[in-house]
Amino acid sequence: MSAEAMNPDLNERAQYLLKTLVERYIREGQPVGSRALARESGLDLSPATVRNVMADLEDLGLLHSPHTSAGRVPTARGYRLFVDTLLKLEPLQITQVKDLEQRFSKVQNPATLLETASSLLSSITHLAGIVMLPRQDHATLRQVEYLPLSENQVLAILVVNDREVQNRIIRTERRYTASELERAANYINSLCAGKDLYLVRERLMEELKSAREQMNTMMLAAIEMADKGFDKRPPSDDFLVAGQTNLMEYGELSDVEKLRQLFDAFNHKRDILHLLDQSLKASGVQIFIGEESGYEVLDDCSVVTSPYEAEGEVLGVLGVIGPTRMAYDRVIPIVDVTARLLGAALNKQQ
Amino acid sequence: MSAEAMNPDLNERAQYLLKTLVERYIREGQPVGSRALARESGLDLSPATVRNVMADLEDLGLLHSPHTSAGRVPTARGYRLFVDTLLKLEPLQITQVKDLEQRFSKVQNPATLLETASSLLSSITHLAGIVMLPRQDHATLRQVEYLPLSENQVLAILVVNDREVQNRIIRTERRYTASELERAANYINSLCAGKDLYLVRERLMEELKSAREQMNTMMLAAIEMADKGFDKRPPSDDFLVAGQTNLMEYGELSDVEKLRQLFDAFNHKRDILHLLDQSLKASGVQIFIGEESGYEVLDDCSVVTSPYEAEGEVLGVLGVIGPTRMAYDRVIPIVDVTARLLGAALNKQQ
């Protein structure tokens, strides 16, 4: 199978030149001219020939000239082709992997684990590391416990998905005694442990409706608790970001207004969250290059993500955000390995 | 008492001109020249006279010329004098206070309350809002509860300071039954409720030492729990920041390198935390202007803080960080009121 068959209209030489150009641009951050590319490629071609090839690549929408007499720069499509078929990944050194492993193993509780992942990503890649927290969608109730706090407040403690703990303060109509609360908890635990949180809630409400009359006080209490305690938790803290300041190091992104928008995006989350949600479905490393993300704020940025899983279940997504000209060959393996290690660490903690 | 007595070497006219200059500089952000100041002051003085006064003020270290032929700009000492003796505070409209009050009252749980305070501050002042979380130093145990999680894990739930809940996962030597855990909790609760967390720990350890032999299993269990569960919690999430992007709107701070340092400071916390710690001791609004903070990163920034308290006890500090030329007359009352409202809201939640 010839190279042409893989990438119609693009012979091997053109591909090689594209690859060289992208690599150099990633390294230097400057538009690449024909002379420089001819020299760097090592292909013993004259700049003029290289110019012809570059013109072809530009026609195909893979390159772009900032202006008449600057060199050329890869377009999003150019990066895409590069990443998909030209890129040779730089596998991590075993020592590096070991090092990462150790840093994970030092961490105590799961919450810190995610923060660690985020800041590891950011410090190794010098990009902004992001970690999307475990989704609450399919929270399975393992156990519930109630503690009286004050006159009309009860603390509900839900142990969810066998590993996560949620506290919610419930306002109640009247004071409940400790033993009342204990019986309510027992009732709910026996009925619902292992079931989906929101299903549980619906089920309890149904029971309440159909049998309101013969319900005894204990039942009523239990259901009041359940209703208030299982309410949809406000979707806070959806993801973590570390190392935003790393982004400031890149020339393309040092324009203040651009940065502003980016930070706003981080704060308001919405766009980035959608992107992460997409990645959640796919498995393995996913790459969004520039405009591909569909969000204007991320126009000059690429996002490299990978889902992480524990016990065969996908828990969330992690990755990095950086300029389109990030060092994909290094970043991709790092994101990949970090996702695996985070999964493994979560498994162990469990 | 004459004005000279209050500020030696500074007559009333000079003070008034300084005040006018600072106000204009805060408003416009541009060095103020003699002509503009003469006009703005309304004092029917010629620019030349004003120049003489300005020269005096410069000699006193209250003003500064960026270069020979720009206007003048207040120094940190100039701001300090302005804030201490010249500033007339702009009291909040009653409607504004009511509005704030309402926004606080909508919030459910204490953690969100602090976030709300932070983002309210930032959105109203257009500066970066900061809220230092309640200090853990004098955590008083109210109640402790244990839940078995898995073979060798127990979930400890500490209700601390009557309002805050901490979860800690404890690794144990062996499996404990639910009733064992319950008895351990009862033992600790009866013994220690209302006491300082770290005192409790020491006391338990002492008991363990002095009476190891006749200790029964239950006691041992209880103490194992207590030891592991009361351990010093890692000092995470010391403070919240909202609205960092607001800082980018100010010309003085839009230099990328400067912003970089500032964000780094936010991330690494140390300097800012020290500053907040200082404010914790004083009561009422505190103001650090530029270099006064003692931290280079904050050289062109001022920090306005106020401790907030509930039930007569100081819980933490909140405030804003912004450029030295922030609108002190507006900001100070806002910080003040927000601190009071946060305190009140925390009281109510309790």
Next chain:
DNA sequence: CTTTTGCACTCTCAAGGGGAGAGTGCTAAC
């Protein structure tokens, strides 16, 4: 038919040179 050479052309960038504007300090007059 592909590659190279030569050349005119275009565009950016940095440096340099006024000129306008703003503001100052000083001196002498009011």
Next chain:
DNA sequence: GTTAGCACTCTCCCCTTGAGAGTGCAAAAG
């Protein structure tokens, strides 16, 4: 003590200019 006048000094903006980089095209070479 206050003001007017004036020379002086900055900055900032605009313009020009030249160097450098890179291009595209046409014609020559392979």
